[in-house]
Amino acid sequence: xxxxxxxxxxxxxxxxxxxxxxxxxxxxxxxxxxxxxxxxxxxxxxxxxxxxxxxxxxxxxxxxxxxxxxxxxxxxxxxxxxxxxxxxxxxxxxxxxxxxxxxxxxxxxxxxxxxxxxxxxxxxxxxxxxxxxxxxxxxxxxxxxxxxxxxxxxxxxxxxxxxxxxxxxxxxxxxxxxxxxxxxxxxxxxxxxxxxxxxxxxxxxxxxxxxxxxxxxxxxxxxxxxxxxxxxxxxxxxxxxxxxxxxxxxxxxxxxxxxxxxxxxxxxxxxxxxxxxxxxxxxxxxxxxxxxxxxxxxxxxxxxxxxxxxxxxxxxxxxxxxxxxxxxxxxxxxxxxxxxxxxxxxxxxxxxxxxxxxxxxxxxxxxxxxxxxxxxxxxxxxxxxxxxxxxxxxxxxxxxxxxxxxxxxxxxxxxxxxxxxxxxxxxxxxxxxxxxxxxxxxxxxxxxxxxxxxxxxxxxxxxxxxxxxxxxxxxxxxxxxxxxxxxxxxxxxxxxxxxxxxxxxxxxxxxxxxxxxxxxxxxxxxxxxxxxxxxxxxxxxxxxxxxxxxxxxxxxxxxxxxxxxxxxxxxxxxxxxxxxxxxxxxxxxxxxxx
RNA sequence: CGGGAUGUAGCGCAGCCUGGUAGCGCACUUGACUGGGGGUCAAGGGGUCCCGAGUUCGAAUCUCGGCAUCCCGACCA
Numbered sequence: 001x002x003x004x005x006x007x008x009x010x011x012x013x014x015x016x017x018x019x020x021x022x023x024x025x026x027x028x029x030x031x032x033x034x035x036x037x038x039x040x041x042x043x044x045x046x047x048x049x050x051x052x053x054x055x056x057x058x059x060x061x062x063x064x065x066x067x068x069x070x071x072x073x074x075x076x077x078x079x080x081x082x083x084x085x086x087x088x089x090x091x092x093x094x095x096x097x098x099x100x101x102x103x104x105x106x107x108x109x110x111x112x113x114x115x116x117x118x119x120x121x122x123x124x125x126x127x128x129x130x131x132x133x134x135x136x137x138x139x140x141x142x143x144x145x146x147x148x149x150x151x152x153x154x155x156x157x158x159x160x161x162x163x164x165x166x167x168x169x170x171x172x173x174x175x176x177x178x179x180x181x182x183x184x185x186x187x188x189x190x191x192x193x194x195x196x197x198x199x200x201x202x203x204x205x206x207x208x209x210x211x212x213x214x215x216x217x218x219x220x221x222x223x224x225x226x227x228x229x230x231x232x233x234x235x236x237x238x239x240x241x242x243x244x245x246x247x248x249x250x251x252x253x254x255x256x257x258x259x260x261x262x263x264x265x266x267x268x269x270x271x272x273x274x275x276x277x278x279x280x281x282x283x284x285x286x287x288x289x290x291x292x293x294x295x296x297x298x299x300x301x302x303x304x305x306x307x308x309x310x311x312x313x314x315x316x317x318x319x320x321x322x323x324x325x326x327x328x329x330x331x332x333x334x335x336x337x338x339x340x341x342x343x344x345x346x347x348x349x350x351x352x353x354x355x356x357x358x359x360x361x362x363x364x365x366x367x368x369x370x371x372x373x374x375x376x377x378x379x380x381x382x383x384x385x386x387x388x389x390x391x392x393x394x395x396x397x398x399x400x401x402x403x404x405x406x407x408x409x410x411x412x413x414x415x416x417x418x419x420x421x422x423x424x425x426x427x428x429x430x431x432x433x434x435x436x437x438x439x440x441x442x443x444x445x446x447x448x449x450x451x452x453x454x455x456x457x458x459x460x461x462x463x464x465x466x467x468x469x470x471x472x473x474x475x476x477x478x479x480x481x482x483x484x485x486x487x488x489x490x491x492x493x494x495x496x497x498x499x500x501x502x503x504x505x506x507x508x509x510x511x512x513x514x515x516x517x518x519x520x521x522x523x524x525x526x527x528x529x530x531x532x533x534x535x536x537x538x539x540x541x542x543x544x545x546x547x548x549x550x551x552x553x554x555x556x557x558x559x560x561x562x563x564x565x566x567x568x569x570x571x572x573x574x575x576x577x578x579x580x581x582x583x584x585x586x587x588x589x590x591x592x593x594x
Numbered sequence: 595c596g597g598g599a600u601g602u603a604g605c606g607c608a609g610c611c612u613g614g615u616a617g618c619g620c621a622c623u624u625g626a627c628u629g630g631g632g633g634u635c636a637a638g639g640g641g642u643c644c645c646g647a648g649u650u651c652g653a654a655u656c657u658c659g660g661c662a663u664c665c666c667g668a669c670c671a
Contacts, residue, residue, distance in 0.1 A: 012620060012632075013606045017664050027605090037663075146664085264670050291671060305671095336671055347671040371671070494629045528631040535631090548630065556630095 001485070002507075003520045007044050010533050020216055022467035023148025025476050029537050038145025038153035042460070045537070048484035048516075049463050050156065053188070054135055056481065057158050057457060060184045064176055066131040066160060071113045073137055077103035079112040082436045094141045106139035111432050111454060114161045118450070119438035125165040128440060128450065129173055133160030135459060147216070149464035150420060156459040163433075163450040165442060170427060170451035174206075177425045177455045181210050184457070185423070189479030189588025190469050193419065195221050196231035198317040207426040210457075211419025212465035221419045222400055226412025234317045236414065237407040238400035241309075243365040244285055250366045251381035253350070258369060261376030264345035266310050273369060273378065284311040287369045288362065288382065290349050292336045295325035303331060304392070305349050305356040307370070307384060312359060312398040322357060322395045346371045350379060355392040358384045363394040420465040421458075428452040476538025477561050479591075480584040485518040487577060488539035490530045492546035495523065503545040506555060506573055513574045515581070535560070541580055543573065 007030070014024035015034075026032045031046035042050060058068065077095075080086035085093075086105075094106045107113065114132055122130060138157045145153050160177070164170040178194065185192040190212050197209040209232060211221060223230040231237075258273045266289060271281040287310035294303050304323055308314055320328040330336075333344055340347040348371030349356045362368070368382040384391065400407075402416040432438065433449040442448050463482070470477045480486065487510055491503030500521065507519040518539060520530050527546070534542050544556040554567040557576060568576045 009604080009621080011605055015605065016600085016607095019664075266670075289671075330671080333671070340671075342671085344669095344671040490630095492630065526629060526631085526633055528629095528633075531631045533632085544630080546630065 001516075001518055003518055004522045006518075008537070010536055018148065020147045020150065020464075020468070021471060022150065022464040025467055025471055025536075026148060026464070029476060032149065038142060038151070040149065040152060040154075045484045046463070049466075049478070049482045050459060052482045052484075053459060053462060054158070056187050057135070057184055057459070060180050060187070061131075061133055061158075061160065064131070064180050066133050066180075068134060069117070069132055070134050070136065071107070071110050071117070073107050073139070074104050075107050075110075075113055077105065079116055079436075080105060083112050083115075083432055084435060085112070092140045092142065094139055107136075108138055108140040109157075109454075109456075110134070110136070110159055111161065111428070111452075112436070115432045115436045115438045115452070118161075118163050119433075119436065122163065122450075123440055125440055125442050128163055128165040129169055131160060131162040131173065131177075133158060133455070147218075147464075149460045150468075151218070152460065155461060158457040158459055160455040162453040162455070163438070164452070165440065165448070165450070167451055170429075170453055174425060174427050174453050177453065178208060181423050181425060181455070181457070185210055185212075186589060186592040187481055188462070188466060189481055189591050190466055191591060192422070193221065193223065193230050193417070195419065196229075196235055197424070198232060198235040207424060209419075209421050210423035210425075211417075212422050212462070212469060213417055213419050214465060214468040215418055216468055217418035217420040219419050219421055221417040222402065222404075222414040223417060224406035224409060224412040225415050227406060227409035229406055229408040233399055233401075233416075234315065236400035238315075238361075238396050238398050239405045239407050240360040240363065240396070241404075243362075244283075245367060246364070248367050250383065253379060253383070253387050254381045255379050256372045256374065256377040257380035258378040259376055260378065263376075264343070266345075269345070269378070270310065270369070273380070275380075282369065285309055286367070288348075288384075290347055290371055292331040292339070292347065292352075292354070293319060293323070294329050294331045295320070295323045296327035297325050303354050305352055305354050306397055307349050307356060307358045307362065308398055309359065309361055309365075312361065313401075315397060315399045318395070318397050319357070322397065340371075340373045342371065342373045342377075343375050346373065346375055346377060348373055348379060348382075349384075350382070350387055352390075354390060356384075356388050356390050357392050357397060358388070358394050359397045360394045361398065420461065420468065422462040422465050423455075423457040425455045426453060428454050471538070474532075475536035478538045478540055479588050480540050480581065481588060483516075483538075483540050485516045485539045486581065487515055487517045487541045487543055488534045488537065489517055489519040489543045489545060490527075490534060491519060491521050492527050492530065492544060493523075494547070496547070499545060499547060499550060502550060502555075502570065506543060506545055506570060509570075509574050510577060513578065515577060540584055541577060543577075 009030040011028045014028050018024040018027050031043055033041040035041055077086055096104050135158045139154050142153050145151055162173045164173055192212050195209045195211050197207045220233040222233050222236045260269050260272045263269050263272055270284050270287045273282040288307050289310045291306045291314055306319055316328055337343055351373055362384055366383040369378045369380050370382045372379050402414055404414050406412045430449040433452055438450050439447045489503055489507050491500050493499035507517045510517045538560055540560050542558040549556050553569050555570055556567050558565045
């Protein structure tokens with residue numbers, strides 16, 4: 001393909017509001033163009049990479065017997081009312097009206113529609129299992145779209161859904177997709193990890209996220225340095241820590257022992273917790289903090305108190321699970337202050353007539369401090385198992401952190417990573433099949449709801465994530481598998497027909513051999529411009545056809561990643577590119593293993 | 595939701611304080627030279643200065659009100 005007529009515009013500078021590497025590179029390389037906040041044009045170069053990734057996805061899914069279909073972007077309100085999500089989805093669901101004033105939404109995901117497809121067509125256990133997928137535009141009206149394609153409002157997603165007759169078969173289907181996803185991301189040539197994730201309010205189900213590792217990632221991941229345990233920090237089990245001051249004699253509860261009027265921040269408070277025995281105040285892990293939550297489940301709403309060591313952070317996902325709640329928020333601050341009779345900063349568990357959940361690392365601890373429920377006052381000598389009549393128990397309620405001992409193997413410690421979530425496999429159970437009556441007749445002629453799983457890959461986000469991992473100061477470095485073109489042939493002809501012809505011949509021969517070739521035939525440009533553009537566009541292999549080389553009967557090849565340069569006679573070019581392609585694919589596969 | 599910025603040619607920016615015919619670099623067009631890391635020269639094309647109201651003889655510039663974009667924060671219970 002010749003570059004002179006392709007829609008590729010390169011820029012020296014990225015637009016000012018491009019805030020991540022992938023976004024800057026894609027804008028500079030003329031791959032994308034912003035149309036509105038979080039909404040982009042995918043120009044030809046980007047689309048070629050997207051199509052290549054889609055092909056990998058299709059190949060690996062079709063291999064497992066998944067069937068592709070295409071469902072609508074615009075979906076009727078009625079289906080969403082059946083699942084209950086019309087009410088619960090919130091503002092991310094973009095709703096609209098047609099000319100007859102009927103209500104619709106733009107699909108942020110397709111569980112409702114696919115469940116409707118299957119319930120109409122599948123009636124018998126003999127037709128199960130069934131795995132359906134599509135690659136479709138999704139729309140989610142994000143509060144704050146950012147980072148280019150990484151968090152757009154409109155984006156391309158592969159979403160797949162499986163339907164099973166039994167729970168065991170649903171598990172089998174889940175792990176089959178887990179393996180398929182691992183194959184897909186291995187073929188991409190990126191560092192990635194499958195990560196155990198929080199499954200939200202759906203009890204008994206499980207889920208993995210696939211993350212591309214990148215410092216710019218929005219998600220925190222903890223991974224054990226000794227075993228395989230890798231999980232989203234929302235989910236990571238935190239070890240029960242021993243109380244560091246266990247050998248102190250156990251004191252009785254001393255009410256309002258410490259006075260810190262006007263000091264609200266926890267760190268400042270503990271420094272001011274001074275008495276005869278503690279002239280410099282107390283360490284942070286000697287103190288507790290206390291949160292008042294409001295939980296909901298169905299129509300029920302109730303309040304609960306959570307107590308943590310002061311140097312720990314609460315983990316809302318764990319708290320929600322322990323409370324068996326669907327929804328969880330902090331109690332509005334004014335209400336909490338009114339109930340406790342103290343300003344925030346001085347609220348404590350003692351005297352609150354609510355169930356109190358205490359973090360496991362405080363089990364057996366004593367001589368703690370806690371808020372005195374009077375402005376400026378903290379109790380001392382707090383011992384949770386002695387002083388809390390409404391104690392609900394000790395649970396893992398905190399965020400695990402780097403350096404904590406691994407709960408799974410007990411040998412290693414957690415290391416922290418940041419990741420970009422590019423895929424998720426999720427066992428749904430009967431969350432949609434039950435309310436939407438997606439049922440089949442089993443061997444005994446009994447009507448049963450199907451067991452479902454859902455499986456997503458953010459196609460456009462993955463392309464952005466690939467770039468977050470593959471660039472240098474000169475521009476993009478495409479992995480072979482998704483490079484828009486494999487080879488970039490630069491014709492340094494300066495208007496000379498013999499050189500231009502040699503470049504065209506190189507392109508023809510490589511394309512005949514099955515490679516995707518971009519030939520920079522643009523006239524009147526100095527070599528430097530073509531070199532800079534080639535580096536920016538980042539095709540894995542560059543072939544320079546110029547007077548210098550042809551004089552010696554060679555063309556020049558250059559590996560974009562390593563910058564290694566070597567020469568071949570034109571007759572050997574195809575063989576050399578074949579060898580390079582094999583090596584590049586091998587190295588990409590190796591990267592994914594690390 | 596709170597705070598801070600920014601909006602001028604396709605992109606990056608200056609001009610605004612101190613009101614008086616809208617500028618620079620890149621990109622684009624034409625020509626000449628050049629020809630292995632964004633080359634040189636010359637001549638060009640391209641603007642609702644985010645929108646609206648106001649002040650003024652006159653507004654990109656001053657005032658008020660919107661909108662959009664980006665950043666930061668959302669702690670403390």
